[in-house]
Amino acid sequence: MTPRWWVAATLIAVATTAAAQCSVDHACYGRQVTRGDGTCTNLTKVCDDKQTCTLDTCSSDGLCQFTTQSASCLKCMSTCTPQCDAKECGNDGCGSFCGICPEGQGCDTTFKCTSTAVAGSCTAPLSLIPNSVDRILSTTATYTISGDTSAAGVTHILTPLCNFRSASPELIFSFIVPTGKTIGYEIRTVGFDTVLSLMKGACRTNATISCNDDATPPGNYGSSISGSLTAGTYYLQVDGYDSTALGPFNMTAKFVENCVPKCDGSFCGSDGCGGSCGACPDDQSCTNNRCYNTTCTRRCGTAFNRSCGEDGCGGTCGTCAAGQGCIHASVTPDTEELANNVTVPPSFCRDIAVCDYVNPKCTPACDSSSFCASNCTCIRTDAPLPDLIVVGSGARDDMYLHQLDIPESSCQLVEKCVGGSGKRNLLRFTGSSTNQGQADFRPPFPKDNPQLFEWGTCHQHYHYIAFMDYNLLDLSGNKLDKKAFKASYCMEDSRRDLDGPDVPCQKKYDCGNQGIQRGWTDSYGWSLDCSWIDVTGVPAGNYILRIQVNPERRIAEMSYTNNQACVRLTLPDASAFTSVPTQLLGNVIVTCPETTTATVSKSGSSPFQTAMTLVVAVVLVVVSTF
Numbered sequence: 001m002t003p004r005w006w007v008a009a010t011l012i013a014v015a016t017t018a019a020a021q022c023s024v025d026h027a028c029y030g031r032q033v034t035r036g037d038g039t040c041t042n043l044t045k046v047c048d049d050k051q052t053c054t055l056d057t058c059s060s061d062g063l064c065q066f067t068t069q070s071a072s073c074l075k076c077m078s079t080c081t082p083q084c085d086a087k088e089c090g091n092d093g094c095g096s097f098c099g100i101c102p103e104g105q106g107c108d109t110t111f112k113c114t115s116t117a118v119a120g121s122c123t124a125p126l127s128l129i130p131n132s133v134d135r136i137l138s139t140t141a142t143y144t145i146s147g148d149t150s151a152a153g154v155t156h157i158l159t160p161l162c163n164f165r166s167a168s169p170e171l172i173f174s175f176i177v178p179t180g181k182t183i184g185y186e187i188r189t190v191g192f193d194t195v196l197s198l199m200k201g202a203c204r205t206n207a208t209i210s211c212n213d214d215a216t217p218p219g220n221y222g223s224s225i226s227g228s229l230t231a232g233t234y235y236l237q238v239d240g241y242d243s244t245a246l247g248p249f250n251m252t253a254k255f256v257e258n259c260v261p262k263c264d265g266s267f268c269g270s271d272g273c274g275g276s277c278g279a280c281p282d283d284q285s286c287t288n289n290r291c292y293n294t295t296c297t298r299r300c301g302t303a304f305n306r307s308c309g310e311d312g313c314g315g316t317c318g319t320c321a322a323g324q325g326c327i328h329a330s331v332t333p334d335t336e337e338l339a340n341n342v343t344v345p346p347s348f349c350r351d352i353a354v355c356d357y358v359n360p361k362c363t364p365a366c367d368s369s370s371f372c373a374s375n376c377t378c379i380r381t382d383a384p385l386p387d388l389i390v391v392g393s394g395a396r397d398d399m400y401l402h403q404l405d406i407p408e409s410s411c412q413l414v415e416k417c418v419g420g421s422g423k424r425n426l427l428r429f430t431g432s433s434t435n436q437g438q439a440d441f442r443p444p445f446p447k448d449n450p451q452l453f454e455w456g457t458c459h460q461h462y463h464y465i466a467f468m469d470y471n472l473l474d475l476s477g478n479k480l481d482k483k484a485f486k487a488s489y490c491m492e493d494s495r496r497d498l499d500g501p502d503v504p505c506q507k508k509y510d511c512g513n514q515g516i517q518r519g520w521t522d523s524y525g526w527s528l529d530c531s532w533i534d535v536t537g538v539p540a541g542n543y544i545l546r547i548q549v550n551p552e553r554r555i556a557e558m559s560y561t562n563n564q565a566c567v568r569l570t571l572p573d574a575s576a577f578t579s580v581p582t583q584l585l586g587n588v589i590v591t592c593p594e595t596t597t598a599t600v601s602k603s604g605s606s607p608f609q610t611a612m613t614l615v616v617a618v619v620l621v622v623v624s625t626f
Helices: 335-339 392-397
Strands: 054-058 064-068 105-108 113-115 141-148 171-177 183-190 194-200 208-212 223-229 232-240 248-257 284-287 290-293 324-327 348-351 370-372 378-380 388-390 399-406 422-429 431-435 453-456 461-473 479-488 520-524 532-534 541-549 564-571 588-590
Touching: 183 194, 194 223, 208 223, 232 248, 388 541, 388 564, 392 399, 392 431, 392 541, 392 564, 392 588, 422 541, 422 564, 431 461, 461 532
Parallel strands: none
Antiparallel strands: 054 064, 105 113, 141 248, 171 232, 183 223, 183 248, 194 208, 194 232, 284 290, 324 348, 370 378, 388 431, 399 422, 422 532, 431 520, 453 461, 461 479, 461 541, 541 564, 564 588
16 A cells, blocks of 8 residues: 555553553544553554555544546455346446346346336326226325335336435336325335335435335335325335335325324334334234234243243343343244254343443453453454444435424334434434444344343344444534434444455355455444434534444444444524425534533543543544443
8 A cells, every 4th residue: 555644653652550552643643552562563554455456545523435546446345246138237246237227217126228118107107096097095094005116117216215225126106195185104115125215296315205224114125104195196115125125015004184193103002193113913913003913921930931021012021230231132033043952042131241441451461462442351463353334424414304293102202312202303314334444343143242232022023233323413513412323223234435465355244144254334324213313302403413422332342433424414493393204405424522521521532541540642432322
């Protein structure tokens, strides 16, 4: 590589009662460690991909760019052979495309560019109302539709507003709300990792009034949208999360005159409009908005070897004492357990080791070839590590004002993503994190790590409890009493953002095999639950949105000085928030201000400190969450 940005640095060694300190006044240097003999060693350059054919650059805030300098320098690791034989368009199987169709054409399921005037496209939409020629909606009705986005002739033309990654074939349905009518709706899709988008007046992205990627119900990466409709023509798009998400699906569309069904978080029970959020099978009954066997046997005690976590009947087998966590809180067996014929996994409480992630101590002490990392484990000083950064442009460019009516059963309320039920004004945005380090980011197995994961009873999956933290600040850096977080449940390769011959070309990690490869980005779109800050009651004015990744330092990285990004925005008054998401423009990425209300110690550019006193040159504020 040809670095052009490294500056001379002075290591400041300060004797303390614990050990010597190592620090450096530059964000482009990563870890400096204190060895067992008390000396400082291993000054690591953050932006060094170890490749001789790339130009490695580092910005003042520690963000890397790796530029290939010759045609022979591969933009990504050539471990994949593109599959483009006889393909005019579509995914090449290696993270890129075989071609782009000309304007007026779309890519069909045989990877051929074809006319956009095919059945199920914007110019020839399918009727949402079965056996209806005029497509006029009945005032109160429920329709069940089956479809298949992998069927012959289905094309990819339109990308949904809430998921710019989607390149899978989509189907478009249309319907008409009669003049003088106001109709509430709730629409769900299941079958694969779907995206739902509803447009009014025209079949184009900027006509979107509602869009969703993942909701509960239906769960299992299905989607759901709800709201109120007035007279007009509507276009409903059923799409996939990415180019691999397609296939058969089932859709339920419920319409109620003058009432919006409220079923978020409810699989059964009342929808608030005189109907139901779902019917339980004959041998089940509705408990806490979920269906359970009528004669349900609690899977607890010695018979099932479960002392904590779910009981399989809507309750728990017990809670753990302070300082403990439940191992395998979910009563549902994972894939490995099913393969071993385990139908009810055992659960038990285990002590959670206490770790000061800012000033870690390892017991026993690390030897001279290792250092005590932020997670209180010994790691070799020459070991490659990930380095997560926040993509500030994601929040800057994808920021929306939205008002949601939150029911009491809502998962957003249960998981404290909003300040209360009823109508809430939300500042929605996309939160993205790129791994620019030298190793993949791999979270540990959820069920065995209660210090990192908790079981979400509402969403029915494990949440990584310290992945992203969102705060709203005033222009002086003071935190408002408005914060939120993204409790990640699916860390995956969303897209490749960095180049280099050692950066993998194709996606490796997904929701079933979680992680983030080096050079790849994990993105949480603005339409996902909890990708927001609840700003209900916040006065109009200028503010700063701060996004932090790995804020508590629970996962060891090369550097923590680049774990935050800030965007200055102007928040309008409450009248600007409606049930239709409105994009907020004019946002600017700014340097994050220091704050005086942080709950975790300030630290300099050295993330791996074993001593108790810090010498600070570059200040980073890290805020504890959850």
